[in-house]
Amino acid sequence: MSKIIISDKDNNLEEMILTEGTVTIGRSKDNDILIDDLSVSAHHAKLVTFFKPTYIQDLQSTNGTYVNSRRVMEHTLEQGDVITIGKQSIYFYKDDEFKAAIPQDHTIELSSRDISLILKKEDQQKKSD
Numbered sequence: 745m746s747k748i749i750i751s752d753k754d755n756n757l758e759e760m761i762l763t764e765g766t767v768t769i770g771r772s773k774d775n776d777i778l779i780d781d782l783s784v785s786a787h788h789a790k791l792v793t794f795f796k797p798t799y800i801q802d803l804q805s806t807n808g809t810y811v812n813s814r815r816v817m818e819h820t821l822e823q824g825d826v827i828t829i830g831k832q833s834i835y836f837y838k839d840d841e842f843k844a845a846i847p848q849d850h851t852i853e854l855s856s857r858d859i860s861l862i863l864k865k866e867d868q869q870k871k872s873d
Contacts, residue, residue, distance in 0.1 A: 746798050746821075748791070749835040750777065762798055767791040769829060770803075781830035783807050788829055791821075798836070800827055835863070 750758045760767070760777070768775040770788040779788070785805040792799055799820045802809040810828040811819045819825075827834040 746793065746836065746838050748827075749837070751833045751835070752779075752831070762791060762793045764793050764795070766793075769834075777834075779830055779832045781832065784830040784832070789827075797821075805829075 746762045748760050748762060750760065767777060768787065768790045769777040769779065769784075770786050771779055771781065771784045772786040775787065784807070785803070787803050788805040789800055789802050789809045792801065797820050799818060800809060800811065800816065801818045802816060807830070808815045810816065811821070811825050813826075813828070821827075821836045823836070823838045825836045827836065
C-alpha cells in the first residue's frame with residue numbers, strides 16, 4: 745500500500761491510504777477526492793493501484809493533470825511525486841518508505857512541521873536536479 749497527502753490552496757492537509765483499486769478525483773460529488781475548483785473537470789483523473797504500482801490517469805480533463813510540473817495523460821507514480829490538479833497538490837509516498845522505520849503494529853503521525861520539512865527537502869532535490 746501507498747499513501748497520498750492532499751494539500752489544498754489553504755494548506756489544509758488530508759492523508760489517504762491507497763489500497764488496491766481506483767480512486768477518482770474531480771469536482772463532482774461522486775468522486776473519492778472532491779476538489780471544489782472550477783478549473784477542475786467533473787471527473788478529472790483517477791489513481792489506480794494494482795498490486796504494487798500506482799498510476800494516475802487523466803480522464804480527458806480540460807486543464808490537464810500534472811506530475812512534477814509536467815502534463816501527463818498517464819504516469820506510474822514514484823516516491824515523492826507531486827500531482828497537481830487545479831490548485832490542489834497531492835503528494836505520493838510508497839508505504840515501503842515508512843514501514844522500514846516503524847514497527848508494523850504502530851501508526852506513523854506526521855505533524856505539519858514534519859510535512860513541511862519533507863516538502864522543502866523534495867523542493868531542494870528538484871532544484872539540484
